[in-house]
Amino acid sequence: MFELMVETHFNAAHKLRNYKGKCEKLHGHNWKIAVFLKGTKLNKTGMIMDFGQIKEEIKKITKKLDHAYLNTTSPFNKINPTSENIAQYIFKKMNSLIKKQQCEVSKVTVWETEKNCATYSRED
Numbered sequence: 001m002f003e004l005m006v007e008t009h010f011n012a013a014h015k016l017r018n019y020k021g022k023c024e025k026l027h028g029h030n031w032k033i034a035v036f037l038k039g040t041k042l043n044k045t046g047m048i049m050d051f052g053q054i055k056e057e058i059k060k061i062t063k064k065l066d067h068a069y070l071n072t073t074s075p076f077n078k079i080n081p082t083s084e085n086i087a088q089y090i091f092k093k094m095n096s097l098i099k100k101q102q103c104e105v106s107k108v109t110v111w112e113t114e115k116n117c118a119t120y121s122r123e124d
């Protein structure tokens with residue numbers, strides 16, 4: 001099996017609902033995200049998927065989140081904009097964007113700060 005990883009980031013504001021602590025107040029983060037793709041078959045070029053194309057697909061997802069107030073941006077107007085929920089959202093969106101490729105998303109990691117991150121992967 002092969003695994004690729006592409007890292008990117010977006011800036012956004014949020015505040016957590018049903019939470020007592022610093023993050024219940026409006027604040028922003030520079031979220032770093034890492035998208036991992038796995039596949040067993042290489043194309044005729046010898047790739048699972050072109051890195052440039054992966055970046056383009058991720059950009060379609062982060063474009064909506066970048067410089068946004070997540071609490072008023074779907075689906076985070078309904079679900080809490082935690083790193084866990086953001087990781088799951090990007091995982092599902094990315095998988096539907098690349099469904100014609102010979103690979104799939106294996107996990108997505110979202111760093112809220114340099115030292116704190118959440119990872120979502122498919123349950124097996």
Ligand SMILES: [Zn+2]
Pocket residue numbers: 014023027028029112
């Ligand atoms: Zn926060």
